[in-house]
Amino acid sequence: MKLLDLMESDTKQKNKQQSNSSFMNMLHHFGNLVANIDDVKPDSPMYIDALANKKEPEELLQLALDIIRCMFEPNPIGTWLLNGNPDFLDDVINDENNNISYSSSLSTTDNFQHHITETIIPSLEHQGYQSSASQTIYAIITTHNSNLNTNLVEANSSEITDTFDINGDATIHIGYRCDDALADTLRVSVMVAELSHFYKAH
Numbered sequence: 001m002k003l004l005d006l007m008e009s010d011t012k013q014k015n016k017q018q019s020n021s022s023f024m025n026m027l028h029h030f031g032n033l034v035a036n037i038d039d040v041k042p043d044s045p046m047y048i049d050a051l052a053n054k055k056e057p058e059e060l061l062q063l064a065l066d067i068i069r070c071m072f073e074p075n076p077i078g079t080w081l082l083n084g085n086p087d088f089l090d091d092v093i094n095d096e097n098n099n100i101s102y103s104s105s106l107s108t109t110d111n112f113q114h115h116i117t118e119t120i121i122p123s124l125e126h127q128g129y130q131s132s133a134s135q136t137i138y139a140i141i142t143t144h145n146s147n148l149n150t151n152l153v154e155a156n157s158s159e160i161t162d163t164f165d166i167n168g169d170a171t172i173h174i175g176y177r178c179d180d181a182l183a184d185t186l187r188v189s190v191m192v193a194e195l196s197h198f199y200k201a202h
Contacts, residue, residue: 034064037100062104066140066189070175082175092193101127104189113159135194136171137164142187145178
């Protein structure tokens with residue numbers, strides 16, 4: 001093997017290691033965030049105990065999976081969405097900020113607004129959610145590939161914005177992803193992060 005080939009092979013291996021490292025770092029940091037939501041520490045440092053004390057552990061797990069899948073969606077609808085933009089999570093991935101409410105539920109494709117007001121909002125309010133200018137909202141909508149079109153994206157994004165951005169000062173990030181097992185339904189995972197006093201003061 002020529003020296004140039006060896007150098008190229010070594011570079012590819014290092015790039016692969018760096019890529020894998022970045023991916024694992026993201027999963028690790030996000031795992032720490034999820035473990036601290038609800039302001040309750042896990043019973044042990046084992047990941048299997050991370051959700052043991054949560055209000056809605058299954059919904060929180062689904063939210064976490066949807067966010068990760070959204071970040072790595074191989075066929076994103078647009079780069080201006082939450083898809084592929086982990087920087088949008090920077091406001092909540094920290095030890096100071098765990099005042100978070102969350103919801104993950106299924107809705108029909110033709111009655112989305114009703115689902116937001118009758119299912120998602122009450123679920124968030126049960127966890128202490130109140131509309132505030134210091135909040136950032138993340139929403140991931142998952143559905144069958146055949147449902148993902150411009151009309152659905154525009155309509156659902158508008159309904160989420162109209163519901164959560166009452167005073168026009170909320171920060172909202174929305175992502176879409178495909179799951180062909182959902183057929184004519186939508187899975188809507190929502191996370192509302194209230195910025196900590198540290199961030200409010202700075």
